[in-house]
Amino acid sequence: ETGVTQTPRHLVMGMTNKKSLKCEQHLGHNAMYWYKQSAKKPLELMFVYNFKEQTENNSVPSRFSPECPNSSHLFLHLHTLQPEDSALYLCASSQDGAGSRNSPLHFGNGTRLTVT
């Protein structure tokens, strides 16, 4: 299996639920990212990990909690979400850290999240 894999593809959860999104990359990259994509809005960077260390938290509410146990795996733990958090959540990886001109982003297929 190659590329960036995200599970689940679709998730419906209530506002009181706790769930987790999973991302795995098989590209040998050193940086991993969480992006949020909402209708009519640009991709919003949420979190960045370089070599398992979080290097950016883009003012994301604490109801989103990332975890990066190693360079190949990234999780996004969700709890007490709001309906406005419904969106497509995309995981991405790159060879080098964020902003490297020679290190484009490779995206997973995303998790379509609906909060009811």
Place this chain on the structure above:
Amino acid sequence: QKEVEQNSGPLSVPEGAIASLNCTYSDRGSQSFFWYRQYSGKSPELIMSIYSNGDKEDGRFTAQLNKASQYVSLLIRDSQPSDSATYLCAVIVNSGGYQKVTFGTGTKLQVIP
């Protein structure tokens, strides 16, 4: 002012025509520019990168960069229905002392058979 601006479209072109997608950015110090294509229900995929002023060609795709005007464009020659997708412009901008990839909202392209 938005960091990266694109017309959301949709941009409709007939099959075989040239599609022209435009993007402007606010950070004059930006050095790296990318075009991603995103089919409906799919993830973005990189199709072009450009770093220097001028044109860069790859098959039917040409990226154009004008740093003085803070403008980057993507031309698609001989447009095909399979080119119908949303095209995202991405720019590496300086933010708080470090660099990050910033995306525009994307332009939806429809190629009419």
